[in-house]
Amino acid sequence: MIHVLLATVASLAVLLLAFAPLERAFPARARQPFWRPGWRIDLTFFVGQYVVWSAAAVALLGVVHAQVAMHVPHLGLPTWARAVLAVVLGDLLVYGFHRACHAVPWLWRFHAVHHSAEHLDWLAAHREHPVDGVLTQLCQNLPAFCLGLSFESVAGLVALRGLWAIFVHSNVRLPLGPLRVLLGAPDLHHWHHARVASTKHNFANLAPWIDVLFGTYHRPRGAEDWALGLVDPWPKGYLAQLLEPFRRSPGGASDTSSPRDDIPPARGPTILEVDRIEEIPRGIKAG
Numbered sequence: 001m002i003h004v005l006l007a008t009v010a011s012l013a014v015l016l017l018a019f020a021p022l023e024r025a026f027p028a029r030a031r032q033p034f035w036r037p038g039w040r041i042d043l044t045f046f047v048g049q050y051v052v053w054s055a056a057a058v059a060l061l062g063v064v065h066a067q068v069a070m071h072v073p074h075l076g077l078p079t080w081a082r083a084v085l086a087v088v089l090g091d092l093l094v095y096g097f098h099r100a101c102h103a104v105p106w107l108w109r110f111h112a113v114h115h116s117a118e119h120l121d122w123l124a125a126h127r128e129h130p131v132d133g134v135l136t137q138l139c140q141n142l143p144a145f146c147l148g149l150s151f152e153s154v155a156g157l158v159a160l161r162g163l164w165a166i167f168v169h170s171n172v173r174l175p176l177g178p179l180r181v182l183l184g185a186p187d188l189h190h191w192h193h194a195r196v197a198s199t200k201h202n203f204a205n206l207a208p209w210i211d212v213l214f215g216t217y218h219r220p221r222g223a224e225d226w227a228l229g230l231v232d233p234w235p236k237g238y239l240a241q242l243l244e245p246f247r248r249s250p251g252g253a254s255d256t257s258s259p260r261d262d263i264p265p266a267r268g269p270t271i272l273e274v275d276r277i278e279e280i281p282r283g284i285k286a287g
Contacts, residue, residue: 004051004055015123019121019170026172042126061138061141082147086143090141097136098205102198113132115199164184164206187220188218
């Protein structure tokens with residue numbers, strides 16, 4: 001347990017040193033303080049994720065990997081080709097699952113924990129229910145398992161994409177140019193967290209080209225001044241947030257945070273024209 005705690009502290013220090021200066025130098029929301037509201041709960045999610053839930057997720061993925069290895073024949077492709085294919089297929093699966101989380105009430109109950117953050121930065125990226133997290137990781141890694149790739153063979157790529165996932169949540173605004181469609185950008189994902197009754201854009205956190213392909217890409221214009229978080233009330237405490245999805249009945253009266261198109265925003269500024277796709281790079285057409 002000691003080495004897990006030390007690794008958690010080391011990871012926190014590395015991320016702090018990497019992202020704190022970046023957020024200060026290129027802030028998306030300049031008025032957002034470093035010690036913003038909700039940082040304690042997000043720190044708790046960070047510790048819980050590193051100390052408890054990551055190990056549980058790896059153990060579960062290991063079981064799935066073993067079962068897939070016994071029953072799924074491998075393609076005779078070189079490792080690099082299988083790695084590329086695994087990333088593309090994994091991103092497509094994650095896109096479909098993420099979009100389902102905003103459409104299926106029982107999935108939304110768990111995903112709503114992540115959207116309850118009213119301020120975004122590198123630390124808020126870790127606010128995630130473990131059920132939502134492990135299902136997302138399963139979608140991301142299942143193609144790699146089916147293609148016969150081991151954890152070790154794609155460890156570097158997984159680490160890089162994990163850092164980029166934190167980056168798209170960070171309070172940063174950088175001109176990434178066309179790369180924003182290939183790798184994702186904070187402003188795209190910040191828009192996905194806008195406080196509206198039903199989010200309809202930017203489900204592909206790490207591969208926005210998929211949003212372009214399926215017509216869900218949207219690049220917001222101007223400064224980030226829209227409200228973030230959930231329309232409906234949500235508990236603030238760590239344990240309360242972990243238990244809340246189990247207290248709500250899908251589709252029932254208590255499922256007040258389920259995504260619905262007929263509920264107007266309860267508070268915060270109105271966001272107009274959320275269905276319009278803007279600034280798609282030349283040569284790329286939305287499907």
